[in-house]
Amino acid sequence: MIEQRNLVIGGLLLALVGGTLWLARQSSLDESSHAAQEHRADYYLEGVDSTMMDLSGRPGKRLVAERLTHFMDDDSTELLQPRLTLYDLDRPPWRVVSETGWLSGDGEVLLLQGAVKIDRSAAPGVRPLHIRTRDLRVQPRDNYVETDAQVNARSNADRIDAKGMQIWLQQPIRIKLLANVRGRYEVNP
Structure with missing residues (x-):
């Protein structure tokens, strides 16, 4: 037992x-x-400067960043202090600067996070334009940007404030202000 x-x-x-x-x-x-x-980084680069050429061999887009961090799991990329330049054939280029950024794995969406500045210099027949906003969504292949945040645009003495914006930065350039639009236009006598 x-x-x-x-x-x-x-x-x-x-x-x-x-x-x-x-x-x-x-x-x-x-x-x-x-x-x-x-979600872990598999590599990073510092002092990034990348230029994409258009079909004719001229610069089309340029991306500069203090630091680029790539993630293998979703092929996404985080950017520190990104600066995007969109070149136009006959006009000054558009320059877009932000605090941080995130690029999707397929390169279709670039999220510019924090304070964002969009600038285009003056040229013969082209007025300067300076836009300040936050959290911009960019579709680099289409030269399209949008935000739901407050927008402040200045061109010479003219100014426009709005809530939300869409811009098509290719010819013909179109800007659509979404809500609460207020403007002040200076008329030269």
Whole structure:
């Protein structure tokens, strides 16, 4: 009878040890699969300066950033102090500057986060334009930008304030102000 009782206790202990080992192994597998899906950088670059040429061989777009950090899990890229230049054939280029940025893995969406400045210099037949806003969504391939934030635009002595904006930066340039638009225009006598 004692041998049977020791055999039962031994079997229960053996089952308990086996169950514990099985649970430990399952937990380890769960942690390793979670670690594989973790959003970690696989490389970074400092002092980035990249120019994309158009079909005729002239500069089309230029992206400069203090630091670029790439993430393998979704192929996205984070940018520190990005500066985007969109060149126009016959006019001064558009310059867009922000505090930080995020570029999707397919390159279709660039989110410029924090304070954003959009500037175009004056040229013969072209007025200067300076826009201040926040959190700009850019579609680089289409030269399109938009924001839902407050927008302040200045051109010479004229100014416009609005809530939200869409801009098509290719010819013909179009700017659509979305809400609460107020403007002040200076007329030269």
